[in-house]
Amino acid sequence: MNAASPEVLTAVVERDIPHPPEKIWRALTQPHLIEEWLMKNDFQPMVGHRFNLRGEWGGVLDCEVLTVEPNRKLVYTWNYEHADAAYDLRSVVTLTLTPTSTGTHLRVEQAGFRPGQKQAYGGAKVGWQQFLEKLEQVAGRAD
Amino acid sequence: MENIEDMLFKTLADPTRRAIFERLCREGEQTVAALTARAGVSQPAVSKHLGVLKQAGLVRDRHEGRQTHYSAARAALAPLVDWTKQMTGFWEGRFDDLEDLLKRMDQ
Numbered sequence: 163m164n165a166a167s168p169e170v171l172t173a174v175v176e177r178d179i180p181h182p183p184e185k186i187w188r189a190l191t192q193p194h195l196i197e198e199w200l201m202k203n204d205f206q207p208m209v210g211h212r213f214n215l216r217g218e219w220g221g222v223l224d225c226e227v228l229t230v231e232p233n234r235k236l237v238y239t240w241n242y243e244h245a246d247a248a249y250d251l252r253s254v255v256t257l258t259l260t261p262t263s264t265g266t267h268l269r270v271e272q273a274g275f276r277p278g279q280k281q282a283y284g285g286a287k288v289g290w291q292q293f294l295e296k297l298e299q300v301a302g303r304a305d
Numbered sequence: 306m307e308n309i310e311d312m313l314f315k316t317l318a319d320p321t322r323r324a325i326f327e328r329l330c331r332e333g334e335q336t337v338a339a340l341t342a343r344a345g346v347s348q349p350a351v352s353k354h355l356g357v358l359k360q361a362g363l364v365r366d367r368h369e370g371r372q373t374h375y376s377a378a379r380a381a382l383a384p385l386v387d388w389t390k391q392m393t394g395f396w397e398g399r400f401d402d403l404e405d406l407l408k409r410m411d412q
Contacts, residue, residue, distance in 0.1 A: 173392035177400050181407045189406055199402035201360075217312065218360050268403075270396050 172273045180265040183233045190236055190257055207236070215240075234259055240272065309361075309391035313381070316361040321346055322354040326363055329377035336372050362398030 179186060189195045191207040201215040201223075207230045215223040221242065229237035235258050242251040253274035260267040317323045325340055337355065341348040355375055358364040362381040367374045381394060 171389050171392075173389045173396065175393055175396040175400060177404075179400075179404060179407065185407060185410060186403075189403055189410065195406060195410070198406045200399055218357050220315065221312065268400070270400075272392050272396070274392070 172271060174269065174271045176267065176269045178262060178265065179268050183259040183261050183266045186259055186266050186268060187233045187236075191230075207232075213238075228254070229256075309395050312361050313363070316357055316363060319354070321350075322358060325351065325354050326358055326377060329364060329375060334367070334374045334376040336374055338372075340375070359402075362394060365401065 189199065191205065193203050193205050196203050196205055201217050203215050204213045205211070205225075205227075206213065207227065209227050209230055211227045213225050213227070215225060217223075224239070224241045224243065226239045227237075228239060229235055235256070237254065237256045240251075240253045240255045251274055253272050256269075256271045256273075258269045258271075260269070317326060321344065325344060328340065328343070329335060337348060337352055340355075341351045344351050346354075355364060355366070359366060359375075363378055364375050365378045367376070378398070381398065
């Protein structure tokens with residue numbers, strides 16, 4: 163058996179938004195609106211529906227709707243298949259809407275599983291180091 | 306997904322796009338017209354590059370009257386550290402755009 167267990171990582175972003183949950187839900191579930199803030203897609207708010215998210219940088223994510231609780235909770239998988247294990251990703255995105263006195267508390271949690279990712283990540287990083295340093299110098303001058 | 310690091314690198318691999326980003330970093334906020342005047346490509350091409358930079362979280366836009374002003378979001382470079390930071394930065398950027406969208410939507 164593989165001795166190295168997959169690494170599970172979680173990213174969470176939370177924000178209070180001055181709009182009601184119903185309105186935010188529309189933005190999270192209607193394809194032409196999703197495209198405006200996330201990516202091109204063929205999403206449908208139906209459990210089991212499989213769809214793609216297409217980034218302008220050429221990446222295509224394979225997704226499947228897991229949970230639909232209108233105005234409250236939306237869960238879908240967010241997978242990227244890549245021959246190089248460094249970039250292979252299995253993750254689940256959970257969007258939670260909680261009504262507040264001023265609008266909605268919106269929370270996204272992305273839990274990812276990236277087996278064997280670290281080593282290759284380090285290798286890929288080295289080639290870009292010089293470019294990055296240059297870029298950071300440029301960026302640093304702006305302030 | 307293709308990680309954010311890849312996305313940032315691919316986004317900045319295009320020399321014209323990188324030049325636009327570097328100008329915004331060096332010179333601060335600018336309109337599309339001002340950027341076009343020195344970019345050496347057409348305004349639609351500049352707008353497209355700005356769209357890609359925006360999706361990568363590298364620039365922000367601000368609407369003022371009929372003009373759109375763009376500025377560099379240098380924090381977007383921070384995600385080149387680890388996956389959690391990458392994805393957190395990614396979603397922060399998406400939520401920025403979501404809030405912009407909500408402002409434009411009918412109730």
